[in-house]
Amino acid sequence: MTATLHIDWTRCDGRGLCAELLSGVLVRDDWGYPVARGRQGPERTDVPVRPDDLEAAREAVSLCPRLALSLRDAASGDSQRRR
């Protein structure tokens, strides 16, 4: 099962660290906030992450200065969050 990276928009301040760490998955919008590449609708808030990107996604979760990111393993529904 693909994991998903959840973006909590109420926390994110758009400095864009995640887009640097996960450049294959996220780009920055006009204001700096992350946009999921090639995704539409709800997949822009719960972004599917391929196994290859998982390591970088974990890093983004732990380095996001606003604790805005969490990773959810779709199979188990567990989520990892630095809190």
Add this chain to the structure above:
Amino acid sequence: MNPVSGELRQASPPHAQPVSRLLAAGPEAEYARHADTFGHLDPDAAAPGLLNLLEASGLTGRGGAAFATWRKAVATSQSAQKRLVPVRPVVIANGAEGEPLSFKDRTLLAHAPHLVLDGLLAVARAVAAAQVYLYAPAASIPGAQRALAEHPGGRRIQVVASPDTFISGEASAVVNNIATGSAIPLDKRRRLSDTGLKGRPTLVLNVETLAHVALIARFGADWFRAAGTPQDPGTRLVSVSGRGPGRDVVLEVPGGALLTDVLQSAGMDPATLSAVLVGGYHGRWVRPAAHVLAPNGPVGQVVRPGAGVIHALADGQCGLQATAGIVTYLAGQSARQCGPCMFGLPAMAGVLNRIAAGEQDPRLPGDLDRLANLVTGRGACHHPDGTVQLIGSALEVFSGDVRSHLAGRCSAVGIWAP
């Protein structure tokens, strides 16, 4: 259809079967008249089979999202039981009506508060709720307090005032406001049915939805389905407005009603209207053709009623200017906590205002498209997506006006300086 304005009007509309379920007890029904009309409902007796009855009835939420009511209730009660230490849920009747064109919920609370309370108490009993709330705008609270004082189960219910902001009725904003006094939406990583108010599984239901529950609990699913269509059973309240003040009216219409019938019932001639906004500020503009008002179905034939807002564009009003005004308002109503909403909505309002004002820059529609595509799916609530839907429908329905504006003309306002 039973029109209700400031006073209840009983005139039979021309092209529709009159329906009067929710408001059958008449204006400002006190408990005695309510019980005379509908009979008394004992929540303890109603609760055991209630969720099955709701499933059989096909009742969907009347607050906008049209989600199956029984599913929400079952999810809440299951997640309460699933916990290691079971926690009893919270049930909230949502009467916040931040949508400026909506007035059916406050009309319902004014005229049939006891149906709402009956439904609330029955659902609360069915999911074994620990706490029960009524969340309503300040203007509805004195009437609600009077009803609570009369109602046999009224003491169980706590009343919380909703602020008059557009977003105050969003389910997580409701929970947030009751918990912290701040009516702004929460991140949706966790579902309210799992952890809502103070971590309890929480069920938020629109007040009209609860009034239908109260009737279904009494008269059954088949009775409910006797109005409407198999896909959209029962009735719904709609707030119909437009064409100057004094014509605003609340109608109770069967599921799957034709938009043109509803407009006629409200005293408007669809043939004279250029466009109708259906579903409110997060809804869509449509031409007043024979659209079916229903939560599901093919676009083009069906238009979603959302929270039941139907607003006719006034004669001589420019649809683009009307939409620009709405989007400017919506941008101001962003809770300003999610970047794409906080920056994207004002940006879209800016471009739309330039088109509406007749700025002759052919790149403007493309800019608007790009911004709309950028903000969708990127907020803690539906506000960005709802706003984009409204703009998309305006660009479609008023496409001729967009071309005229870009060429320096407006069919409503006339010709700008070349």
